[in-house]
Amino acid sequence: MRLLLTGDLHIGRTSTRISADRPLSERSAAGAWERIVRLALRERCDAVLLSGDVADQDNRYWEAIGPLERGATELAEAGVAIVAVAGNHDHDVLPRLADRMPEGALTLLGREGVWERTTLRDREGRARMHVDGWSFRAAHEPADPLAHYEPVRSDDLPLLGLVHGDLNVADSRYAPLRSDRLAHAGPDAWLLGHVHAPALHDLGAGRWALYPGSPQALDPGESGAHGVWLLELDGRTVPAPRPRPLSTVRYDALDVDLTDAPGTELRARVEDAVRAAAADRVEESGPELRQLLLRLRLTGATPAADRVAAETAGLSDGFEIRIGEATVRVDAVATETVPAIDLHAHAATQGAPGVLARWLLRLEEDAEDGGTEAAARAADTEADAAEEVDALLRLARDAVSSVDRDRAFEGLDDAPPSDAELRARLRSAARALLRELLREEAA
Numbered sequence: 001m002r003l004l005l006t007g008d009l010h011i012g013r014t015s016t017r018i019s020a021d022r023p024l025s026e027r028s029a030a031g032a033w034e035r036i037v038r039l040a041l042r043e044r045c046d047a048v049l050l051s052g053d054v055a056d057q058d059n060r061y062w063e064a065i066g067p068l069e070r071g072a073t074e075l076a077e078a079g080v081a082i083v084a085v086a087g088n089h090d091h092d093v094l095p096r097l098a099d100r101m102p103e104g105a106l107t108l109l110g111r112e113g114v115w116e117r118t119t120l121r122d123r124e125g126r127a128r129m130h131v132d133g134w135s136f137r138a139a140h141e142p143a144d145p146l147a148h149y150e151p152v153r154s155d156d157l158p159l160l161g162l163v164h165g166d167l168n169v170a171d172s173r174y175a176p177l178r179s180d181r182l183a184h185a186g187p188d189a190w191l192l193g194h195v196h197a198p199a200l201h202d203l204g205a206g207r208w209a210l211y212p213g214s215p216q217a218l219d220p221g222e223s224g225a226h227g228v229w230l231l232e233l234d235g236r237t238v239p240a241p242r243p244r245p246l247s248t249v250r251y252d253a254l255d256v257d258l259t260d261a262p263g264t265e266l267r268a269r270v271e272d273a274v275r276a277a278a279a280d281r282v283e284e285s286g287p288e289l290r291q292l293l294l295r296l297r298l299t300g301a302t303p304a305a306d307r308v309a310a311e312t313a314g315l316s317d318g319f320e321i322r323i324g325e326a327t328v329r330v331d332a333v334a335t336e337t338v339p340a341i342d343l344h345a346h347a348a349t350q351g352a353p354g355v356l357a358r359w360l361l362r363l364e365e366d367a368e369d370g371g372t373e374a375a376a377r378a379a380d381t382e383a384d385a386a387e388e389v390d391a392l393l394r395l396a397r398d399a400v401s402s403v404d405r406d407r408a409f410e411g412l413d414d415a416p417p418s419d420a421e422l423r424a425r426l427r428s429a430a431r432a433l434l435r436e437l438l439r440e441e442a443a
């Protein structure tokens with residue numbers, strides 16, 4: 001038994017920042033639905049599960065009805081069931097679309113906000129899994145849908161919960177869900193909708209909750225690989241599902257570190273970084289990818305900081321390369337490089353910049369040499385700086401732990417920063433302060 005898990009299709013929408021010259025099938029959510037249908041048929045799936053927001057909204061009825069009907073008909077003819085729940089976007093339109101589908105092609109669960117069960121059968125007609133689902137009745141659902149969920153376990157078939165909602169967001173108006181409740185509600189696994197970033201949550205004891213993510217990445221906020229998930233059912237257990245990239249568009253952020261790059265190397269450093277990242281991401285995104293859009297952030301201290309903007313001008317509208325079937329473009333460039341500072345020259349001076357420069361040299365030497373060895377080799381002239389930096393680290397450690405102990409952060413189980421992390425934070429704070437002091441001196 002093989003299931004295809006997806007949701008948040010938003011049929012009616014198209015991926016943003018893609019040229020209108022590209023075919024609509026390559027940038028629309030409707031095109032993603034057609035690829036989902038083809039994949040389900042090719043992979044001989046027994047059912048397609050949809051976790052809500054299938055249609056973008058009520059005014060997309062006319063755009064959604066055609067593709068949905070074509071796909072549902074094809075799947076029904078191949079004996080593939082479709083089981084869905086409505087989300088906040090299609091609470092009104094999905095019930096009407098479902099009623100228009102060919103008889104028995106699409107089962108919409110949980111209308112009127114009442115939990116409802118369907119049982120999936122394999123091709124021999126044997127019952128293999130129960131699915132309990134609940135649908136949005138309105139654009140907002142402020143109560144936890146599990147408050148009125150009492151699942152019946154009358155046999156030993158696996159049970160999957162299907163619901164659109166907001167996981168671990170207190171006071172959400174979009175069907176607030178909590179992992180601890182999902183873990184103990186009864187189902188062996190949950191297919192959720194609403195959050196467009198794919199995420200597989202471990203609920204413990206072999207249970208999981210999956211946000212499959214939007215199968216077509218719709219805007220730069222939906223970064224990384226997007227697609228659907230396949231679940232192989234083998235008897236009583238519900239193993240973790242596997243992702244299958246399907247989006248024709250991928251958006252990604254890319255940091256390019258230009259530390260110490262001389263002016264003559266700026267372009268090569270940027271281009272090499274873009275090409276390497278693009279190759280990785282195209283490879284990871286499967287054969288359906290057609291457009292990769294990278295949003296660049298240029299960072300680091302370079303002696304050629306004043307040339308970075310000129311050397312990268314035109315990158316975001318002119319640059320376009322092909323990797324396999326995918327076109328790679330740079331969507332935007334944020335320049336955050338800063339002028340390199342000669343620490344040794346400043347360290348020899350009196351005054352506040354001199355003190356900061358000596359501390360920075362000490363902190364950066366420790367980072368490179370691992371600390372203790374460097375401390376042993378420290379020359380007499382640096383001994384004062386070493387002591388000062390040790391005192392600084394103790395102060396930073398105290399300050400961090402007093403924040404950590406604050407009642408407001410009680411719920412967070414983050415470990416306190418390591419010595420290395422603390423040193424890195426001190427270095428970046430000292431660099432920022434030194435730049436500011438030098439800027440003031442120059443002004």
Ligand SMILES: [Mn+2]
Binds near residue numbers: 053087088089164194
């Ligand atoms: Mn939603």
